[in-house]
Amino acid sequence: MSKHTTIDAKRWQDVTTRRKAADGTFFYAVTTTGVFCRPSCPARTAKRENVVFYENAADAEAAGFRPCQRCHPLAAVGRDPHTSLMRAMADYIDAHTGEALPLKRLAMEAGISPFHFQRTFKAVIGVSAKEYQAAARLRRFKEQLRKGDGVLAATYDAGYGSTSRVYEKVDGGLGMTPSAYRRGGAGETITYTVRETALGPLMMAATARGVCFVQFGESEEALRKQLSMEFPHAILEIASAGAKGPIDHWMAALEKHLAGSAPRPELPLDLRGTAFQIKVWRFLLSVRAGDVVSYSELAAGISAPRSVRAVASACGANRIAVLVPCHRALRADGSLGGYRWGLDRKRTLLDAERSKSHISY
Ligand SMILES: [Zn+2]
Numbered sequence: 001m002s003k004h005t006t007i008d009a010k011r012w013q014d015v016t017t018r019r020k021a022a023d024g025t026f027f028y029a030v031t032t033t034g035v036f037c038r039p040s041c042p043a044r045t046a047k048r049e050n051v052v053f054y055e056n057a058a059d060a061e062a063a064g065f066r067p068c069q070r071c072h073p074l075a076a077v078g079r080d081p082h083t084s085l086m087r088a089m090a091d092y093i094d095a096h097t098g099e100a101l102p103l104k105r106l107a108m109e110a111g112i113s114p115f116h117f118q119r120t121f122k123a124v125i126g127v128s129a130k131e132y133q134a135a136a137r138l139r140r141f142k143e144q145l146r147k148g149d150g151v152l153a154a155t156y157d158a159g160y161g162s163t164s165r166v167y168e169k170v171d172g173g174l175g176m177t178p179s180a181y182r183r184g185g186a187g188e189t190i191t192y193t194v195r196e197t198a199l200g201p202l203m204m205a206a207t208a209r210g211v212c213f214v215q216f217g218e219s220e221e222a223l224r225k226q227l228s229m230e231f232p233h234a235i236l237e238i239a240s241a242g243a244k245g246p247i248d249h250w251m252a253a254l255e256k257h258l259a260g261s262a263p264r265p266e267l268p269l270d271l272r273g274t275a276f277q278i279k280v281w282r283f284l285l286s287v288r289a290g291d292v293v294s295y296s297e298l299a300a301g302i303s304a305p306r307s308v309r310a311v312a313s314a315c316g317a318n319r320i321a322v323l324v325p326c327h328r329a330l331r332a333d334g335s336l337g338g339y340r341w342g343l344d345r346k347r348t349l350l351d352a353e354r355s356k357s358h359i360s361y
Pocket of ligand 1: 069070071072
């Protein structure tokens, strides 16, 4: 008897707190109304003395109760409470591939002990939660790639970007190593090209690995100075007119994008910065056109919720305008914050994206 009392007390607590994770593990019926509900039902909580618990929906129905019209208890139900709870937890993992999900957190969501969770998940799903998440990430990653997202965006989106260890593992598997943090570009040749755009002169520069510099400036000369300040030891070469190297194609794609006639091109990027900066920039790659993100959301997104100011300065240190969309990062109150290339340009870029966000980017 005392065991039942404990279980019922726990269930009653789940009902009063409307704990979603308890859905599927039991049902409660209200004798005064004749309906039965899932624990998370949003309806007003009944009086305790009018509530009866059932292991499954069939028992509640057999006792003459009707399914509630608000929470549709039959919709969420499998036959076995463990099965439906673990399936729900598998869905939960699928929906949170980008986060660290320690066993403790999963067990808490499910409302059972870590030990019990570990055992039940494996029994129902067939693999451990950890293995399931690894597979879910890979699934998500491939899905994003198939949808045409670039490798970097897909990588972040699938959750590999949030833990550098996993990231490197998978990145290596794709035959790319994350760009090392090299200072000054010693021994490298950087090719650049300049165009006149609606937002002023724009320079793009690239190493053998990819685009390392996209910036607006007042003149070609000022931009060239800026480039040599950022890569003081590199050999800088202007792309010869008519040579049609990769940088010309990349610049053409970027121009089309800026003119509003094409989505952001997925070009190879040579990101150089501290590990922290690179995390921030990778996160920015996952922010879609028409969307914005606050510095604090960004900080939370890279699992550094206390580093809002460091995140804002990493955005400010971005060298690759537009392609790494730091213009989509705003202050928490929605104000523009800063922009390395001037707030007018930031506003113009955002307005253009907002007006076109119905186009699928
Ligand atoms: Zn209900």
